[in-house]
Amino acid sequence: MRRPAWLVAGHYAMLLVLAFLCVAPILVIFATSLRQQVDIFAEPLNFLFTPTLENYRAVLEEDKFDRYLGNSLFVGLVSTVITLLLGGMAAYGLARFSFPGRRAIAYTTLLLRTVPLAVLAIPVFLIWSEWQLVNSLWGLVLLYVAVNLPFTIWLLYGFVQQVPAELEEAAAIDGCGPLRVFSEVLLPLMAPGIAAASIFTFRIAWNEFILALVLTDRQTRTLPVAASLFITDIGVDWGRVMAMGSLIAIPPLIFTFVAARQIITGLTAGAVKG
């Protein structure tokens, strides 16, 4: 049934308005990062300013920026790889074997997924101090792996379940070793889940700053922590802090444009059959 043209036009008009509302605040962040201090203070509605990379230059020349960038990349990438590896194994184990304690592990994992980070902050600070993990990047990695595992396990669990075990058995009978069964049967079918889980894990590890603020020092700070320290009681240096915010926003933006479908799979997992 075709809809009249005016209804279709209205549909698109509404989508455009919503897209504008979603994107505008993000554009404001980028636009502000390209403005000179005098322009920011002069006239907020003047969009015809001369863009400048001055703020970015100032941020990049900032003491230790490259170090913080390195820290963020290390924590983000290492956490993601370890989470995917451990989470994938656990999801496979949960989906394929029955063993005593399976339900207990499954339910505890599900509940851990929703623990507020503010609740973790205090005990983690104490325990990490005891374990000498404060001010260490590995301390952050351990924490991010632990808080991301529940979501990863449950997302991948759904994907493993969709792969019939008979398929694996058939491949094994045909002479595939366990590694080849994994890489040639399971992996391709789980790829969308793995992509979604990687993006969500990297996003948390890259974006998170409250626990990182508590657990790091001048040497091990991540970018979001460094950005949060730009906000002082005296005021905010908008140009610079927005340049910092824009730089932090770039990797997740790229992921979103490259893998929107997988992200939506991850968002709706468990509730809607995709």
Next chain:
Amino acid sequence: MSVRTPAWVPALYLGPAVLVMAAACLYPVLSAFQLAGFDWNMGTQWGSARWVGWGNFVTAFSNPRVWSSLWTTLLFAAVCVGAEMVLGIALALALERPVRGMSVFRTLFILPMMIAPIAVGLGWRYLFDAQFGLINAVLQFLGLSAKTWLADPTLAFVAIVVADIWQWTPFVFIMMIAALASVDGSILEAARIDGARWWQQTFLVKLPMVMNVIAITLMMRLIDAFRVLEVIYVLTFGGPGDSTEILSLHIYKTAFVGQELGVAAAISVLLLVVVAALSWGALRLSNPMKGETR
């Protein structure tokens, strides 16, 4: 499926993940309960901590700021989640028809959720800025008076609500679009042929069929609304006064600004209980192991 496997095989697959989660997530959560029984200040040796039993809970619950913070949290969760559900569902009903280019729009809609909370907080803080903010500039352009958004208790609360609605309404929208797409078209067709009007089709046929997804989305949003911290930390830091100090932020401030770790742990036990109750509800609605007999 019941292949007989030796016990060490599943242990091999699950061991590493279980070990990491137990040590770095479950153990800290359980420690929060233990910590809540000790009087312990930041910077002092753990050995010098004094067992005070329920003392921290008494201190916490006799502090009116804890109660006002709990109230702020409940109000924040109710207003945000209520608005997001209504808006998200209404928009999904209006725009459920598949159109060309929808995938581009969906990509743009998920951007607010993907971007760093620190950037979201900063962006909105700038937009709401009394002097340089775009929102005041637009208000003045329209001939309305500028407002001191983040300096006024009520308006600051409005600001954190607006930022949350901006960030999470797309989530409800996307969940609902996916759910509505899975509704069996022939049932709607039958309702239409039977003469059901638009509102009857919507409220008596379509929405009841996606009720499960609505319930799950609501639980997920509620849980997350109680976990929000970072955006508000950047946007208002709980101020002015304690008008936007949600529980998570109150815990953070008590622990790392006030340095009363024991009291903060007691309050975090309260937050944990609220979230655990909600999670239990969510688990009953959407159990990934549902229908398994093992």
